Amino acid sequence: MVAIPAIADPTIDALRAAVEARAAAEEPRTYLGMSSIGRPCDRELWLTFRWAMPSPYSVDALWRFEDGHRSEEVMAARLRLVPGVHLRTVDPRTGQQFGFADLGGHFRGHCDGMVTGLLQAPKALHVWEGKATNEKKHADLIKLKQKVGEKNALHEWDYTYYAQAVMYMAYAEAPRHYLTCSSPGARAMVGVRTDANLDLARTLRDRAERIITAAEPPPKLSDNPGWYQCKMCQLYSLCHGRAMPAVNCRTCAHATPEMDGDGRWSCARRKRDITKAEQLKGCAGHRYIPKLIPFAEAVDADPVANWVEYRMPDGRTFRNGDPAANCYTSDELRVIDPAMIGDAGADLLRTAFDGRHV
Known part of the structure; x- marks a missing residue:
């Protein structure tokens, strides 16, 4: 069958160009984020911290991030509908998002909120994070919750999110983490709770310190340019190309x-x-x-x-x-x-x- 050519839409094309221009104009993050410290490659984290490639994300990726932020607001509003649930998304001491800083201010994180009154554990303080994913990843979390149990599901589902949760619990001195995950548009939701892991938090902090203080780029995750994790990396051209x-x-x-x-x-x-x-x-x-x-x-x-x-x-x-x-x-x-x-x-x-x- 002959493929039907797409009909051009100059307005949408201009919209995508405007999104790219806006992203290029945004200043990069000044710190190494706790949200990324669980990613597998030290070199990727170092290059990002060193601003080696500005605005590497595609328009489609930027739209996914935007969808995640908007879905987070929807999930927070829904949680507040439950009697007894007390969700704070703003730190009353600062009037801003809950934030944590270490290593001379070069290592930072910002959690979506702090929540008490969950029906599963009414007295426990939980760090709250809202994530929005595609339908498949959302369904995978539901399956893992059933297969390995709620407390192990986040670790098996997405190690980067798990590491983020571990860091936030450590710095907030909270014993548990509550993640709510929605499908696109927040049409379906699932929640998982995770216990603190202070030993891993210390290990991840040590890793962050090594990356931040390294005077030159750490070794690549793989010297094989065909390695699947490298091929999916936004910084591939810096590591395996001539950029x-x-x-x-x-x-x-x-x-x-x-x-x-x-x-x-x-x-x-x-x-x-x-x-x-x-x-x-x-x-x-x-x-x-x-x-x-x-x-x-x-x-x-x-x-x-x-x-x-x-x-x-x-x-x-x-x-x-x-x-x-x-x-x-x-x-x-x-x-x-x-x-x-x-x-x-x-x-x-x-x-x-x-x-x-x-």
């Missing part, structure tokens, strides 16, 4: 997340703290963390002159540094075809006209 990371302070060798203060970063070159606005913008002194350059290996460096020298597999060398000293800026390295590095004609034009690769 270069974004140019900002967090991908710069001079920047360090400090473990005192509240999310403080410092620049060794400027010898001072750097604000979030400065981190996003970067500066002319940006020098890539050497392990982030996929097509060459660092072989030399001069901290005073602020350059790093690299050797490519074919023996060619180049420097990431000041173009006045015949080096390539980080902005150039991000866009240049590696085959053009050291090209005599291109270098002559750069020198004669003070040009740059763009």
